[in-house]
Amino acid sequence: MTSVFSADAARDRAGTRTASFCRAVWRWHFYAGLLTLPFLILLATTGGLYLFRHQIDGFIHSDLKQVEMRSAEQRPASEIVARALASFPGRAVKYVPPETAAASAEVTIRDTTGMRMVVYVDPYDARVLGQIPDKGTIMWIVRQIHSLAYFGPIANGVIEIVGGWSILLVATGIFLWWPRKRSGGVVSVRGKPQQRLFWRDLHAVTGAFAGLFIVFLALSGMPWSVLWGSKVNEWANGNNFGYPAGVRVNVPMSDEHLHHAGPTSWSLEQAKMPESTQTSAGPIDLDAAVAKFDALGLMRGYAVNIPAGPQGVYTGSVYPDDMTRQRVIHLDQYSGNVLIDMGFADYGPLGKALEWGINVHMGQEFGLANKLVMLAVCLAIILLALSAGVMWWKRRPSGSMGVPPLPAHPSALPVVVAMLAIGGVIFPLVGASLVAMVLIDWLTTRNTATKRI
Known part of the structure; x- marks a missing residue:
């Protein structure tokens, strides 16, 4: 949110310390926008789409995800997995039972090269409907682009920088928007679209709200x-273990983490997987594991890691929109006994707060209302970025970047930078970019220090 002063007002107040401080804030608000606005447009666009991921994926991939609801009994999980393996040879690593009577079953298979494929099967006749590479649906791609993980780990680190600078962008923008005995451009938009004043007010008012x-x-x-997220995750989960004290049962634990087995909640990324105790009886099959999860009341929509x-375990996990129904259950693959059964109520205070966020x-x-509010914010971010671009274009001198001028009092800039550095201390990558x-x-x-105005 960029607020600018008219030329007359700037000349009138150029010599005051207050004006110098405002100039310094404006200058760094410009820099924050320069760093973040292109990314914010990308994040707002992909984030707005991802809000409606179930609807969009269900429409685009309807031939794979939806089946005709029938009165016939659904086929056993083992038969569905066998049919999927016949179409794409490899090792089945995950099975997702149909969430509803009109949904297909999903089988994730890893072949000898390590490639993972999701095969969709009609649960009524075990007919293979088709396949998509794991995390290859349209919305998974949108999610990867949204996090910049699609472009690699270095690009993914940009998210932390953009997030931190976005907070600084808002803080400096609110300071510049603050009325200070002004009435126009505070909650109303003046002028016409042909005028820069219109875009200034539109930008300021949108940013304020x-x-x-x-x-x-x-x-x-x-x-x-x-960086920040991974370190806080390790700290919040306590010694890289993941499970709160209430579910630290006396069972053998492996070095494998739940996050490596598939998508999980943020609070359980560091949760270690328990181990099965091998017996002479032999392991239970997938059908028995699915029946056990159903008997335990695991909400449909859950996934079973095979x-x-x-020493591996059957893991049933579900992360529905209602976060209070998040749940992870590990079964011993030989006895079928529950090794760990954990739900949202077992998370610590920090985990619950972050999961809510x-x-x-x-x-x-909060249902549809939540989606619509977040969509409105995404649209507001795009409007802020576009209006900032229009303002810059109308203001910039020919052949110049149009960086806001230096303040008259040199001390103003270090003071503003020192205030921004607080965010840099909290978020290390933001601090590095600030330096x-x-x-x-x-x-x-x-070379232009003598040209301050």
């Missing part, structure tokens, strides 16, 4: 960041 929501989205998105070796961020916590921007700003202005 959407600012807190943008900060919420930035903070609730941070748990996925590559044991990968003699993530749930709201994804538009899941880089300070250096760039110094290099580009050291």
